[in-house]
Amino acid sequence: MLIKKRPDLAEHQVTDETLYHARRDFLARCGHLTCLSLFGGLLGCGDEASSATQTPQWLSDQLAQAQPPQPAFTTDETRTPFEDVTRYNNFYEFGSDKGDPARHSDRFKPHPWSVVVEGACQKPGRYALEDLVKPHRLEERIYRLRCVEAWSMVVPWVGLPLASLLRRFEPDSRARFVRFETLFDPQQMPGQAATFAAIDYPYVEGLRIDEAMHPLAFIAVGLYGKPLPAQNGAPLRLVVPWKYGFKSIKSIVRIEFVETQPLTTWERSAPSEYGFYANVNPAVDHPRWSQKSERRLPGSLFSPRVIPTRPFNGYEEVASLYSGMDLRRLF
Numbered sequence: 001m002l003i004k005k006r007p008d009l010a011e012h013q014v015t016d017e018t019l020y021h022a023r024r025d026f027l028a029r030c031g032h033l034t035c036l037s038l039f040g041g042l043l044g045c046g047d048e049a050s051s052a053t054q055t056p057q058w059l060s061d062q063l064a065q066a067q068p069p070q071p072a073f074t075t076d077e078t079r080t081p082f083e084d085v086t087r088y089n090n091f092y093e094f095g096s097d098k099g100d101p102a103r104h105s106d107r108f109k110p111h112p113w114s115v116v117v118e119g120a121c122q123k124p125g126r127y128a129l130e131d132l133v134k135p136h137r138l139e140e141r142i143y144r145l146r147c148v149e150a151w152s153m154v155v156p157w158v159g160l161p162l163a164s165l166l167r168r169f170e171p172d173s174r175a176r177f178v179r180f181e182t183l184f185d186p187q188q189m190p191g192q193a194a195t196f197a198a199i200d201y202p203y204v205e206g207l208r209i210d211e212a213m214h215p216l217a218f219i220a221v222g223l224y225g226k227p228l229p230a231q232n233g234a235p236l237r238l239v240v241p242w243k244y245g246f247k248s249i250k251s252i253v254r255i256e257f258v259e260t261q262p263l264t265t266w267e268r269s270a271p272s273e274y275g276f277y278a279n280v281n282p283a284v285d286h287p288r289w290s291q292k293s294e295r296r297l298p299g300s301l302f303s304p305r306v307i308p309t310r311p312f313n314g315y316e317e318v319a320s321l322y323s324g325m326d327l328r329r330l331f
């Protein structure tokens with residue numbers, strides 16, 4: 001997302017430039033990985049160990065019993081194939097090339113896992129994943145995912161409403177925002193160990209409390225009926241379908257109820273390019289590219305499926321959350 005794009009460049013030229021930078025990044029990281037492998041013996045490439053094999057039985061059982069999507073939470077648009085959803089990722093903790101998260105996450109351990117809940121609520125504490133997920137009947141939701149980079153997918157997530165989870169911690173009246181944090185563990189996440197990391201870690205995101213409580217906001221623990229792969233944010237991630245994908249923070253380890261708007265990773269990194277609200281909005285271009293349309297995946301470089309981008313990514317029912325706000329200024 002930090003790659004400079006000149007407005008006079010065609011899409012395929014931009015892709016080339018992205019790949020160019022990503023490759024340089026990747027080579028730099030590989031040098032670093034080699035050192036860690038030699039001295040620490042912890043990291044390596046090429047074996048078939050997979051985070052999916054560590055899935056606990058209770059989670060497999062719950063995924064198997066997930067409810068089909070309710071009409072309000074699905075779409076008849078063609079689902080993006082599993083291979084594309086799990087091979088074309090943004091998860092900078094594993095590298096900035098779209099293939100890096102799948103390539104470099106095979107040693108990532110999503111189990112056991114716990115999440116610290118703190119701040120303005122009655123039930124703070126450290127909660128095991130099992131305690132967070134088990135009380136909920138999982139459900140499928142087929143959502144569009146629109147990245148700020150102007151590509152999009154349709155993903156069948158499995159999980160639980162964010163509001164149902166948050167209510168269990170009994171947030172009080174001081175809780176005006178919710179702040180989320182991703183795991184920081186450079187031994188498992190090689191992108192965090194890179195000498196020149198693309199962004200500051202841990203990755204931080206946030207929502208206003210009413211956004212977080214909206215029925216569309218979702219916590220995913222699976223996709224395509226399977227446990228969430230590491231590259232998609234195992235074992236639990238946020239999915240906020242009306243916002244650009246960078247709001248949907250992965251591999252969450254901390255949830256904090258706060259009084260003031262949290263400073264989020266991309267806003268901190270480039271405030272003129274990435275705002276806190278980040279609602280999908282075709283009327284507000286990114287300073288370096290248009291947001292009027294998107295490339296629906298899969299598609300090839302030579303026959304991209306370009307479709308118009310819709311306000312709030314087509315989830316207009318959230319518009320009332322922003323009545324009276326200038327969404328050009330609060331982008």
Ligand code: MTE
Pocket residue numbers: 001085088089090091092093145146147148182203231232233244245246247248249250251
């Ligand atoms: N969460 C963390 N921790 N690190 C990241 O780099 N990338 C974001 C978001 N969540 C990111 C993250 C971006 S830019 C997008 S578009 C989505 O994850 C992509 O989700 P996907 O790879 O499952 O499609």
